[in-house]
Amino acid sequence: MTPDVTPSTAVLTDKAAVAQLLRDMSLLLQLQGQSGFRVRAYDIAADRIANLPQDLGAIVTEGRLQELQGIGPGLAEKLTELVTTGRMxxxxxxxxxxxxxxxxxMKxxxxxPKKVxxxxxxxQVGSVEDLERACKDGRVRELKGFGPKSEAKLLDGIAVYRRARGERKLLGDALPIAEGLLERIRQAPGVVRASLGGSVRRRAETVSDVDLIASAKEAGPVLDALANAPGVATVIGKGDSKCSVRMVQGDLQVDLRVLPDEDFATALHHFTGSKAHHIRLRNLGHEKGLKISEWGVHREDGTKVPVPDEATLYRLLGMQEVPPELREDNGEVEAARAGKLPEDLVTLExxxxxxxxxxxxxxxxxxxxxxxxxxxxLGLKYLTITEHSEAAIHAGGLKVDDLKRQWEEIDRVNAAVPGMRLLKGIEVDILESGALDYADSVLEQLEVVIASIHVRHSMDEDQMTRRVLAALDNPHLHILGHPTGRLIQSREPYALRMEEVLERARERGVAVEINGKPARLDIKSEYVRQAVGRGVKLVVSCDAHRxxxxxxxxxxxxxxRRGxxxxxxxxxTRSAESFLAALRER
Structure with a gap:
């Protein structure tokens, strides 16, 4: 039977966050000396929640948690408490x-868990500081399964973690929260316009908080909509035109400002940033006798200039409108003044x-x-299926016979799902020598070959550059995958002379991946711009595992777009046939 719990509105519905808490629970039970069966129960539940295709909040609200394999009455009750209150x-x-x-x-x-x-x-290492002392004292290397190299690696990891700690959140974690709140604000009484602002609107890799801008005659009901939103842990402050809250999910601060509609465009522009971009525009405005602020554009005599939208603001300065993603003072002001800013940046559509x-x-x-x-x-017309190759044992890499059996299933699926085409591909490992994991006789049979590095990230710059350049010379390679190997706030990019890599990719006609996994975003926007300038082929990818x-x-x-x-x-952005033809152009 379902436990006697009457679920209320879901508060914590982020499946990754719920799964992480369950794994933390498993670790603590393990440290407490609980039975392996009880420990595993939480790990199994974590996997079930993390890979759940349905909405977690709906399942909890409808009392259907026990329909999930491995979740019994006790755990269902605990999960209901967690999802509906934000705590267990x-x-x-x-x-x-x-x-x-x-x-x-664990971060x-x-x-x-085993190392912890x-x-x-x-x-008795119970904190990052304890671990750092133990490593520096040489005590960690004495433990079974550790050693001097492990000790050094742990110290490097601590340094990476400290640079990221308490600073910024991944865009992929913040954006879904921001978009959910934006939709709520748009439905609030009296709202005329509303938008995301800040680094979220600029789609920066990481963000410190979320800015929301709205226009309405009366700010009170709009501010209340945020203060009373599901998932708000604390109302930090609430005044006449601004409300700041901290969310349960991700410990994320959200700031909402509500203004008269005549000030919406200038406020949106102001709170979108970046600061460096604004300084350039204010200086340009000063040259034209204009004062630009969040409250509007004013002439020297105090007259307020009507600014119905951001495009008008840029026209007043004699320049093209700059898309939010480009507002970083990286040459966009000069390009916009010269009329040379690209107006056809790629879109998701x-x-x-x-x-x-x-x-x-x-x-x-x-x-x-x-x-x-x-x-x-999602409206897509094709999908490249690129499993891991045989060397990637940790990721279930395919032996050649398994790969060929998969081709048969791809043919069956293509027949069963008209209008959608699965392309036969592989994400082949780039070995230490720069060779690809499969023989050319296998690779030449595939429609899409992505090559990526998954091991030996610690090679020096010269070794890693030669490794990647050698891979690019393979005549059957189509796409270089996540080229710098970075994991934002977790793993630094490996040493690599990117200019040489991009130039070799251009010479060989190999496309370079822009990996959309939020923890990767690899290559970063600076390298995208370099690639565009060199005429390197690019692909946007999802790196989808679900x-x-x-x-x-x-x-x-x-x-x-930022690049x-x-x-x-x-x-x-091309049709499947045109895409494949472009990949084959070497």
């Missing part, structure tokens, strides 16, 4: 029995096919048919 009493009580910094260790690169358990039980997707054949969560239908539901990841295309497109890429620069 049992977890809070258990967490109080251990050092406050113990779970923080370090390459540190998992060993460090705690053997050395331009993209016809998704590049880089995995299925249950390797480390994906959904079947080929499920991935095909999900892509079609259906939901297909939406990562939006983040890839945002990165492409000044136009529709014509992105190969998968």
């Amino acid at each position: 009493t049992a977890f809070e009580e258990l967490k109080a029995q251990f050092p406050a910094g113990l779970l923080e260790l 370090l690169p390459d540190v998992g 358990a060993a460090l705690w039980s053997e050395l 331009d993209v016809q096919g998704a590049v880089h997707a995995h299925s249950t054949w390797s480390d994906g969560r959904n079947t080929l048919e499920e991935m095909a239908r999900a892509a079609q539901a 259906q939901e990841d297909l939406k990562n295309l939006a983040f890839a497109v945002a990165t492409a 000044w890429a136009r529709k014509q620069d992105i190969l998968n």
